[in-house]
Amino acid sequence: MAAEAPRTAGPDAPHVPVLLRPLLAAVAPVSGTWLDGTFGAGGYARGLLEAGAERVIGVDRDPSVFAMAAQWAGDFGSRLRLVEGTFSDMDRLAGEMLDGVVLDLGVSSMQLDQAERGFSFMxxxxxxxxxxxxxxxxxxxxxxxxxxxxxxxxxxxxxxxxxxxxxxxxxxxxxxxxxxxxxxxxxxxxxxxxxxxxxxxxxxxxxxxxxxxxxNDEFGQLIEGLEAAERALKPGGRLAVVTFHSLEDRVVKRFLLARSGGEAQGSRYAPERVDAAPAFKLLTRRAVAPDDAELAENPRARSAKLRVAQRTDAPAGRPDRSSLGLPQPAQGPAPRRKGH
Ligand SMILES: C[S@@+](CC[C@H](N)C(=O)[O-])C[C@H]1O[C@@H](n2cnc3c(N)ncnc32)[C@H](O)[C@@H]1O
Structure with missing residues (x-):
């Protein structure tokens, strides 16, 4: 589990966005319309635009990020559209089929740094x-x-x-x-x-x-966001997800495995599943972690993991959510420990 750590950087800030270089390499060549579902300081959106995306739709549930982006968003004119909303709703917010979706989960450095937001124990x-x-x-x-x-x-x-x-x-x-x-x-x-x-x-x-x-119902958002990406991506479209702790990575890994036909979807107790053609092909078999150069530049990126997959032309479906390792506080009581 990671300690509290700033994760992002705006184009004028000293930090580089986490895992951006390997992400752009894994989704290359970049073209068409992409959706950045966690716009934040805009590092990914900007990276995609500079790498060749014709247009980027930048979505964030935090309305304060858009004021910050105003300093540079104009440079890209109508190529960058900013939308307040949640990525669980990305297919509706986009209103068109997409060539790529990126998600960089969790809280941003701006959110952590603003004491009045109440995210930081420091x-x-x-x-x-x-x-x-x-x-x-x-x-x-x-x-x-x-x-x-x-x-x-x-x-x-x-x-x-x-x-x-x-x-x-x-x-x-x-x-x-x-x-x-x-x-x-x-x-x-x-x-x-x-x-x-x-x-x-x-x-x-x-x-x-x-x-x-x-x-922030982060696991509800995550699973609904992954399902929405499956619906929103064109055949051949790429999905890249960066996680920051093992609970998130487990869900992304199991979702992509299940939807790429790589592993049994159903749990022992779930009804027999109907075999469907895989909706994704994995582009990263193992999660990509920051390399030494990135860690030297930004040691706080150490818990980040990237997974990338490519949409097939199979119709969108839904995974068996019970097999995805979603933590479910409502269903499992915390175990009683001696003396507590
Ligand atoms: C780690 S930061 C992303 C940083 C960004 N990649 C960059 O380069 O600046 C996460 C951002 O996602 C936003 N976010 C988190 N969950 C979201 C959700 N379910 N829907 C939309 N935005 C979300 C947060 O408000 C925050 O601004």
Whole structure:
């Protein structure tokens, strides 16, 4: 699991976007209309336009990213169309069949850096974490969810074995006063976990990741986004996905394997599946990781993984979601541990 880390860079910023070079190499030659479903600072969209895409549709659920892009988007005129929305809706937002789709999952450096967005356990701010700025905030969730639900979220989305202990501490703390700031949540988590040893991540890393994933329904978005890409891509179109933690990569890997006919789709308990022609062909058999040069330039890219596939001409279908390794806090209680 990665520590909290900025991931992206605008064209004028000192950081290069994560895995952009291998991504462009894996999808080359780039032409036609592409959709960047996680526009952020626009590093991927710009890279695609410069690599030969005739047009790029840049989608982001965070409306604040578009103001930043205004500084350079004009250079590309009508070749770049910016759309506020979620990538789960990409086929509708695009309104046309696509030659390529890129997704660079997770939170951006701009979002982490703005204390007032509440994503960072290292900066004090309101406990918000909503990428879109709308809907249920982290404070709503932390102050209103049942203890068992909080434990499940922290266990399944944060993979924190101390999930039950942390959930119990949250409930105890909020009975005294609502938890409304990132600092207050950090203090609660720290109060019930041992001090980290040198080299270990901050104790709040996993809880913050888990709450952010729940607030933004990141796994619902991911599976619906992959399915939407399957519907939106033309035969021969490319899908490239960059993930930042193992839970996301597992889902992308299993989706692409299942949809490329590489592995049994159904679970033991699922009804017999009807064999259908593969909707994708894998272009990367194994996930691509940053090379030494990228890691030297940006050590925080170390957890990033890229997977790329090419759409076939088979009709779009839907995978058996139960076989994709989607973490499901609602279905599996966090295990009870001795003494917690
Ligand atoms: C890691 S950043 C992408 C950075 C981008 N590749 C670049 O080069 O600047 C992720 C971005 O995706 C957006 N995002 C995350 N989930 C989304 C979703 N389901 N739909 C649309 N945008 C999303 C976030 O708001 C954030 O701006």
């Amino acid at each position: 900066k004090d701010g309101p406990l918000d974490m909503r990428m879109s700025g709308a809907g249920t905030s982290a404070a709503d969730l932390v102050n209103e969810a049942e203890e068992a639900e909080l434990a499940d979220i922290i266990y399944h989305y944060g993979e924190d074995r101390a999930a039950r202990r942390i959930a119990k501490a949250i409930v105890r703390a909020r009975e005294a006063a609502p938890i409304t700031t990132t600092r207050a949540l950090v203090a609660v988590v720290e109060s019930c976990l041992p001090r980290p040893k040198p080299g270990q991540s901050h104790p709040a890393t996993r809880t913050f990741q888990a709450i952010r994933i729940a607030v």
